[in-house]
Amino acid sequence: MITLYFPKGILIFALFILNVRALDTFIAAVYEHAVILPNRTEKPVSNEEALLLMNKNIDILEEAVRLAAKQGAQIIVTPEDGIYGWVFTRESIYPYLEYVPAPEVNWIPCREPKRFGNTPVQERLSCLAKDNSIYLVANIGDKKPCNASDPQCPPDGRFQYNTNVGRLVARYHKYNLFASEIQFDFPKDSEFVTFDTPFGKFGVFTCFDIFSHNPAVVVVDKFQVDSVLYPTAWYNTLPLLSAVPFHSAWARAMRVNMLAANTHNTSMHMTGSGIYAPEAVKVYHYDMETNSGQLMLAELKSRPRWELTYPAAVDWSAYARSVQPFPSWQSDFRGMIYFDEFTFTELKRDTGNYTVCQKDLCCHLTYKMSEKRLDEVFALGTFDGLHTVEGQYYLQICTLLKCQTTDLRTCGEPVGSAFTRFEEFSLSGSFGTSYVFPQIVLSGSQLAPESHYEVSKDGCLRSRSGTPLPVLVMALYGRVFEKDPQRLGQGPGKLQ
Numbered sequence: 291m292i293t294l295y296f297p298k299g300i301l302i303f304a305l306f307i308l309n310v311r312a313l314d315t316f317i318a319a320v321y322e323h324a325v326i327l328p329n330r331t332e333k334p335v336s337n338e339e340a341l342l343l344m345n346k347n348i349d350i351l352e353e354a355v356r357l358a359a360k361q362g363a364q365i366i367v368t369p370e371d372g373i374y375g376w377v378f379t380r381e382s383i384y385p386y387l388e389y390v391p392a393p394e395v396n397w398i399p400c401r402e403p404k405r406f407g408n409t410p411v412q413e414r415l416s417c418l419a420k421d422n423s424i425y426l427v428a429n430i431g432d433k434k435p436c437n438a439s440d441p442q443c444p445p446d447g448r449f450q451y452n453t454n455v456g457r458l459v460a461r462y463h464k465y466n467l468f469a470s471e472i473q474f475d476f477p478k479d480s481e482f483v484t485f486d487t488p489f490g491k492f493g494v495f496t497c498f499d500i501f502s503h504n505p506a507v508v509v510v511d512k513f514q515v516d517s518v519l520y521p522t523a524w525y526n527t528l529p530l531l532s533a534v535p536f537h538s539a540w541a542r543a544m545r546v547n548m549l550a551a552n553t554h555n556t557s558m559h560m561t562g563s564g565i566y567a568p569e570a571v572k573v574y575h576y577d578m579e580t581n582s583g584q585l586m587l588a589e590l591k592s593r594p595r596w597e598l599t600y601p602a603a604v605d606w607s608a609y610a611r612s613v614q615p616f617p618s619w620q621s622d623f624r625g626m627i628y629f630d631e632f633t634f635t636e637l638k639r640d641t642g643n644y645t646v647c648q649k650d651l652c653c654h655l656t657y658k659m660s661e662k663r664l665d666e667v668f669a670l671g672t673f674d675g676l677h678t679v680e681g682q683y684y685l686q687i688c689t690l691l692k693c694q695t696t697d698l699r700t701c702g703e704p705v706g707s708a709f710t711r712f713e714e715f716s717l718s719g720s721f722g723t724s725y726v727f728p729q730i731v732l733s734g735s736q737l738a739p740e741s742h743y744e745v746s747k748d749g750c751l752r753s754r755s756g757t758p759l760p761v762l763v764m765a766l767y768g769r770v771f772e773k774d775p776q777r778l779g780q781g782p783g784k785l786q
């Protein structure tokens with residue numbers, strides 16, 4: 291029996307790149323899209339109804355693509371699930387999927403719409419890329435037949451991938467599926483999707499893949515891409531996993547350009563897109579007030595590794611190894627952040643030195659507040675262990691954060707605003723990994739301006755300007771890939 295495989299993928303269309311001369315810089319665009327969702331249903335809708343809904347979303351994306359192209363953008367990234375949303379089961383998503391061939395077939399759907407059967411979405415996306423002379427990154431679902439005698443073929447006989455889609459220059463199937471993505475399968479082996487353009491080498495992955503070594507770190511370290519295309523449907527969970535701080539920290543630590551396009555849905559806490567360079571955040575958007583989409587553009591260096599401004603690699607444990615742990619006269623306490631049990635210590639005074647340890651990780655903090663307020667409590671926390679909820683991955687984290695209330699039992703729970711100002715700070719940890727993502731989030735979920743802090747080569751996140759900052763949370767978020775189990779995600783189907 292022939293059945294189908296549904297990978298989730300990202301497709302990149304590009305056509306008629308007239309200018310083949312190498313460019314030193316390029317204009318990148320990302321579009322945060324408020325996806326029009328279909329009605330929730332168990333029973334699959336007709337193909338016509340599915341196409342009607344997808345065309346409504348593509349109408350909006352089309353406007354963004356036109357605007358971006360008019361302003362000179364060479365490439366635009368649209369979000370994960372940006373064409374049909376996420377309210378599906380394995381059955382109900384089926385009418386929204388199209389067969390996506392491998393890019394090697396050299397297919398221009400706009401010119402040969404019927405070559406691979408009925409593929410109206412790919413045709414429209416391809417024409418959009420062609421008519422606007424732009425690389426278009428879009429995420430659609432891909433269906434692939436599979437042989438039921440293959441032990442890896444899902445019981446309904448089809449693989450469904452989450453795929454990213456001109457000429458079709460690249461096709462990426464999401465490898466690390468988030469636990470709730472029951473409608474999709476992940477490919478047997480992770481794919482490394484890269485492609486060259488006159489403005490640098492690009493890599494692509496989606497959403498939850500960002501926690502992975504394979505493919506996220508591999509496309510940067512081994513394939514040496516200049517820019518990462520990152521369509522996502524990311525819901526913000528403070529303190530540590532808010533889209534803009536986390537993604538920009540990743541780009542900074544991996545020293546790569548990143549074009550991150552998030553879905554926009556405030557009731558799901560989905561917002562936060564941006565264009566990040568290794569040395570600076572170029573533009574970002576975070577909007578919990580409105581239900582509108584947003585287009586962003588920024589100029590990026592095509593090959594940041596060749597530039598004088600390219601940041602040096604950081605030795606994340608050098609500073610911490612050089613300092614003596616600060617003595618402590620108070621007891622530590624426990625608190626949870628996103629299902630992980632941290633060890634915390636409270637910052638009692640307006641200035642101080644603290645060390646807090648868990649297993650092999652000791653975090654050191656030196657700080658000075660403008661004043662110690664009685665209505666706010668801050669704590670220094672550390673976690674060294676395997677995260678096991680909605681995926682398994684090994685973390686080492688040092689964080690300074692505001693507790694939700696003055697009750698210490700709320701340390702680690704989300705809080706949105708802070709009034710205490712930090713005039714000076716220096717945070718470091720004895721990390722056993724070189725993959726540490728440094729972030730500072732200010733009151734109101736704003737990013738700290740880069741002129742106000744620095745990451746030193748010896749692995750210290752410290753204040754620079756003397757301007758007091760209303761810090762909500764700062765963190766050194768380390769990933770220890772050697773200690774990970776084989777696969778991060780818990781995709782459905784029979785694969786482990």
Ligand SMILES: *[C@@H]1O[C@H](CO)[C@@H](O)[C@H](O)[C@H]1NC(C)=O
Pocket residue numbers: 327328329343
């Ligand atoms: C959802 O259902 C309502 C009521 O039946 C209908 O008016 C609306 O057009 C449907 N929306 C979509 C996207 O199909």
Ligand SMILES: *[C@@H]1O[C@H](CO)[C@@H](O)[C@H](O)[C@H]1NC(C)=O
Pocket residue numbers: 291292437438439440
């Ligand atoms: C499916 O797999 C079986 C066993 O390997 C093989 O005999 C059969 O030809 C395959 N069918 C197709 C259509 O590939």
Ligand SMILES: *[C@@H]1O[C@H](CO)[C@@H](O)[C@H](O)[C@H]1NC(C)=O
Pocket residue numbers: 325326327377555556557558581
């Ligand atoms: C946001 O997502 C939720 C849950 O999927 C949905 O019920 C709601 O209608 C969405 N909001 C908008 C404005 O589309």
Ligand SMILES: *[C@@H]1O[C@H](CO)[C@@H](O)[C@H](O)[C@H]1NC(C)=O
Pocket residue numbers: 641642643656
């Ligand atoms: C913190 O430690 C530094 C030296 O590491 C010292 O100069 C400073 O006085 C200490 N501050 C407090 C408040 O203990």
